Amino acid sequence: MQWTVDHSSPQRLQDQVAACVVRGVHDGELSVGEQLPPAAELAEALSVDRNTVLAAYRQLRVAGVLEFRRGRGARVASTADAADLAPVRRAVQAAVDLARSYGLDSSDVITLVKELS
Structure with a gap:
């Protein structure tokens, strides 16, 4: 570990x-x-x-x-x-949905996440 x-x-x-x-x-x-x-x-x-x-x-x-x-x-x-990841999954899904409404795809979301972390 x-x-x-x-x-x-x-x-x-x-x-x-x-x-x-x-x-x-x-x-x-x-x-x-x-x-x-x-x-x-x-x-x-x-x-x-x-x-x-x-x-x-x-x-x-x-x-x-x-x-x-x-x-x-x-x-x-x-x-x-x-202590599951349900709250995180919901937040990620909301972010993906919002990104799609702006015409972004999953690779764009991943790029944004990497920039922020």
């Missing part, structure tokens, strides 16, 4: 860390019950503060992606699959 964060991005580091975990769950790299690296270890690997990783883990616990167990660390929750 290769996680990276972009220190020059306007997106908060904790959101980037959280996105890595969510992407890992959706891509099948992380499975239910799998333990995540300790916050201090992951923080060192990503060159971020330990509190940044802890904030990301807490954010994911609230979202139902992670669960914390005393002495066992952070693990992928059984409810992780419920």
Whole structure:
């Protein structure tokens, strides 16, 4: 599992860390019950503060992606699959529909997304 964060991005580091975990769950790299690296270890690997990783883990616990167990660390929750991408899919569909109304095709939308990210 290769996680990276972009220190020059306007997106908060904790959101980037959280996105890595969510992407890992959706891509099948992380499975239910799998333990995540300790916050201090992951923080060192990503060159971020330990509190940044802890904030990301807490954010994911609230979202139902992670669960914390005393002495066992952070693990992928059984409810992780419920944190689906439906809101993202709806937003992308709306963007595609709008682009089509301007005569743009999917390659144009992809180009725009790459420019913005």
